[in-house]
């Protein structure tokens with residue numbers, strides 16, 4: 001096997017570089033995540049030429065910037081703009097206190113593929129979706145370099161999951177349980193599967209695809225229904241004598257815990273859960289539901305009785321080779337802090353109550 005990094009390995013490196021505040025090379029550009037860029041690195045980058053800022057169509061809509069590239073806008077960075085200006089375009093935290101900053105000028109024409117790839121990479125690093133772009137003909141050595149279309153294709157590729165470790169783990173709600181750790185081959189986050197009892201592979205298994213929610217699952221936050229849903233699902237599987245609960249590390253519907261806290265902070269300003277994601281520049285749901293299907297297939301399951309209120313989960317599983325002969329509702333009691341959140345999920349995201 002060659003010692004040269006593969007495309008998947010290079011994308012994984014790019015993700016780490018961006019998280020560290022290091023620029024990468026995409027197409028004919030240097031690209032850096034605004035969130036992690038230090039003022040010193042910014043100065044070094046700006047000395048190389050005129051900069052643009054790639055933001056998503058959602059963030060552009062909030063900032064009233066024109067979108068000429070479908071899903072993104074390329075904002076001209078004025079000569080006078082400093083680190084704080086870039087940060088203010090990228091981060092909605094101050095939108096209400098210090099209304100923007102504009103009018104912002106969007107670039108038009110030319111190729112936006114490098115900008116699109118940069119945004120996709122920054123998102124996959126779970127940073128604010130904004131990338132500073134500087135055209136460069138002769139990039140300095142040592143930086144991770146990617147072709148835009150190859151990077152986008154790699155990010156869209158379904159990862160293969162390997163069951164790297166498993167052991168018995170008696171749970172209070174299901175004593176006969178086993179925890180499996182699944183590692184993807186693309187360097188992204190590991191995911192877990194709790195296998196309860198010894199579910200036969202030739203029958204539909206009682207299953208839950210649970211997305212990580214540190215605040216709800218671990219801290220018992222009252223803002224969402226995740227903790228009670230997690231425990232109710234394990235309880236039902238224990239009672240049933242068999243089941244499988246996938247614990248998918250897609251915190252905050254895939255935007256990561258730091259961005260989820262930014263979304264919560266916007267919710268404290270009066271935006272709902274969907275609007276908050278959009279103001280940050282994300283889709284309302286950034287999860288890749290193929291991961292769950294891949295793990296179920298790897299475990300030998302072809303059909304599930306799925307515990308969910310989210311019809312998208314059913315559709316996505318069925319679209320990726322897992323039959324869902326039955327949806328089992330998972331309704332937990334509401335409280336005064338999560339009523340609004342659950343109502344918005346029903347209204348805007350199609351959740352069934």
Ligand SMILES: Nc1nc2c(ncn2[C@@H]2O[C@H](COP(=O)(O)OP(=O)(O)OP(=O)(O)O)[C@@H](O)[C@H]2O)c(=O)[nH]1
Nearest residue numbers: 210211212213224250251252253263273308309310
């Ligand atoms: N971005 C964002 N994520 C949130 C918010 N509240 C909860 N979450 C995340 O939403 C996800 C909820 O996941 P699930 O309960 O598996 O999924 P679901 O789509 O609600 O569907 P169900 O199967 O019916 O529960 C978790 O990743 C939480 O961290 C929020 O206000 N903003």
Ligand SMILES: [Zn+2]
Nearest residue numbers: 213216224226
């Ligand atoms: Zn939650």
